[in-house]
Amino acid sequence: MGTRLMELVERFGGRLEGDPQIEVTRIAPLDRAGATDISFLSDSRLRAAAAHSRAAALILSPLDEPDVAAAYDGARIVTNNPYAYFARTAQYLCGSGAAPAPGIHPSAVVHASARVDPTACIGAHVTVEAGAVIGAGAMIDAGCYIGPDASVGERTHFFANVTFHARCVIGARGIVHSGAVIGGDGFGFAVDGGIYIKIPQTGRVVIGDDVDIGSNTAIDRGALDDTVIEDGVKLDNLIQIGHNCRIGAHTAMAGCVGVAGSANIGSHCTFGGAAMINGHIDIADNVHVTAGTLVPNSIAAPGRYTGFYPIAPNAEWERSAALVRNLATMREKIKVLERGMKALGGEQAARAG
Incomplete structure (x- = not known):
């Protein structure tokens, strides 16, 4: 049995553009939706796919709706969170069948x-x-x-x-x-x-x-x-x-x-x-x-x-691991160099004075 778009909007809100009496039976992907399906657009990069979808209706955001509506002939439910609306619609459609007898x-x-x-x-x-x-x-x-x-x-x-x-x-x-x-x-x-x-x-x-x-x-x-x-x-x-x-x-x-x-x-x-x-x-x-x-x-x-080391080609990873293992030694060497440079700077200042 189908569910009319009007029922979905009455239950979950949103703004309906199109025929409220259209019935949908399931949610389907944009590229595989047919005449009794409803689909959704939650990624603006897929506007072109939505505009050419054969779905009976689309769930989409106010930001995407004007561009999609220019080429898409079906009904549209406009909502601020299409992905959450899709989830609630999917729950409703999946639960509308016959439940097991108690x-x-x-x-x-x-x-x-x-x-x-x-x-x-x-x-x-x-x-x-x-x-x-x-x-x-x-x-x-x-x-x-x-x-x-x-x-x-x-x-x-x-x-x-x-x-x-x-x-x-x-x-x-x-x-x-x-x-x-x-x-x-x-x-x-x-x-x-x-x-x-x-x-x-x-x-x-x-x-x-x-x-x-x-x-x-x-x-x-x-x-x-x-x-x-x-x-x-x-x-x-x-x-x-x-x-x-x-x-x-x-x-x-x-x-x-x-x-x-x-x-x-x-x-x-x-x-x-x-x-x-x-x-x-x-x-x-x-x-x-x-x-x-x-x-x-x-x-x-x-x-x-985040606390993991990103993947790398094995040889590169081994070089990085070797550097990490030697950081303590390198740190001590840098300290020695810093002390030497500080002492040298002091000697030069004393001569200049």
């Missing part, structure tokens, strides 16, 4: 003391342990495990084969992708005479509302206190969050980021792929760490931080 699949194993809202959907071979709570409209896909006394908020969606351990909590409208493990033991050991002694991990993982967690991401439970993921956090695939970390609201991390235990990260931060965060440090709000950067110490001021 209920518990016959092969699921649900403990008698668990509380599953009648509007939730529990898929095949799901296990829900004693005391667990599944909220209204939640979707737990096939093969998931919900541990004892765990709590899943309303309209949260676990894709297939998510593991959600005992007493962990996630709020409303969360998305957890396949293979994620929430609440596994943190990496905590005491050493006695060269022998590692395991420290029981008795805390929880507490996750707020509107959190997205990617495939095969692991969030460890706290050792004594909780690991906390605040509202709106977005975690990509293959991320490791150590025990007792706190990730501030609306922080986003790209794939393969690693956060060691007890790191305290602020709100509205971003971390590029494969960034590594040391444990027991504090990172302020609005810090942006680039890909591959190692953060060994606390960051107190907002801003953009």
Whole structure:
């Protein structure tokens, strides 16, 4: 079923230029959109492609709209943030189809003391342990495990084969992708005479509302206190969050980021792929760490931080590495030269006097 442009504007705002009764069924790229598609322009460098698109309608900014409108015959939704408008439209169009019927699949194993809202959907071979709570409209896909006394908020969606351990909590409208493990033991050991002694991990993982967690991401439970993921956090695939970390609201991390235990990260931060965060440090709000950067110490001021050496041809990189290794020696030589020049300057001044 299609959605009329008028419905999108009534729901998400924006200024509509063109026929409000036009129906669109999906979002498509500019170069592949057809007569029932809506597309978007968020990069002004693609104005020419937008102007020649066959999409039924375009989402674009006030800055781009005049140039595109000169050659484009379709309808236009003009908004200050086309990319965000596209995201909301895509959510709406994807969610307008038939949702799975609520209920518990016959092969699921649900403990008698668990509380599953009648509007939730529990898929095949799901296990829900004693005391667990599944909220209204939640979707737990096939093969998931919900541990004892765990709590899943309303309209949260676990894709297939998510593991959600005992007493962990996630709020409303969360998305957890396949293979994620929430609440596994943190990496905590005491050493006695060269022998590692395991420290029981008795805390929880507490996750707020509107959190997205990617495939095969692991969030460890706290050792004594909780690991906390605040509202709106977005975690990509293959991320490791150590025990007792706190990730501030609306922080986003790209794939393969690693956060060691007890790191305290602020709100509205971003971390590029494969960034590594040391444990027991504090990172302020609005810090942006680039890909591959190692953060060994606390960051107190907002801003953009980079800590990797750029790629170069191997021979050039080896020469640079050799220079870096010799910087301390070069520094001492420069100090000696500076002292010599200062002494020579003093002698010349004395003769002149």
